[in-house]
Amino acid sequence: DLAALREWEPKIRTALAALPELADVNSDQQDKGSEMDLVYDRETMARLGISVSDANNLLNNAFGQRQISTIYQPLNQYKVVMEVAPPYTQDVSSLDKMFIINNEGKAIPLSYFASWRPANAPLSVNHQGLSAASTVSFNL
Incomplete structure (x- = not known):
């Protein structure tokens, strides 16, 4: 569900960025179109x-x-x-x-x-199988 992905990805990314153990939290979601x-x-x-x-x-x-x-x-x-x-x-x-x-x-x-x-609007929508997906990455 693309709407759920667009809603939850920023929340997860923000929550991970708030953790002091993680650095450079980033996502492949591009929604600035x-x-x-x-x-x-x-x-x-x-x-x-x-x-x-x-x-x-x-x-x-x-x-x-x-x-x-x-x-x-x-x-x-x-x-x-x-x-x-x-x-x-x-x-x-x-x-x-x-x-x-x-x-x-x-x-x-x-x-x-x-x-x-x-x-x-999303510039692109990544998929994993048939589902819309977003990858959140970070450094330790």
């Missing part, structure tokens, strides 16, 4: 005539590197990918500038029916 938790207000979306699918497509078109076409040449094929410019993927304020067209043709800001907050 950037992530954005985004939550839709579905009642507001329904009132505005916006579907969850349309909102997901908006975000996927902007940040998901969606392939929209292929250019065929005699020797190669080139995939055409749609995405926002890289500087806009690093700043949360780009979400404030996103609009979606509702079923009446009106542009509605994403911030009107969604909220978001930054969060940490």
Whole structure:
């Protein structure tokens, strides 16, 4: 269970670090990746005539590197990918500038029916067998 691992690994590492017999307590868990938790207000979306699918497509078109076409040449094929410019993927304020067209043709800001907050995400998840695992190491 990844949630339990993320909860208990820091507690165990901190408890071991508090022991005077141990030095250099460290872990292989890397959880400082950037992530954005985004939550839709579905009642507001329904009132505005916006579907969850349309909102997901908006975000996927902007940040998901969606392939929209292929250019065929005699020797190669080139995939055409749609995405926002890289500087806009690093700043949360780009979400404030996103609009979606509702079923009446009106542009509605994403911030009107969604909220978001930054969060940490694991950079990688180690496994032992089929279970998520973390290794805590130390020196004596």
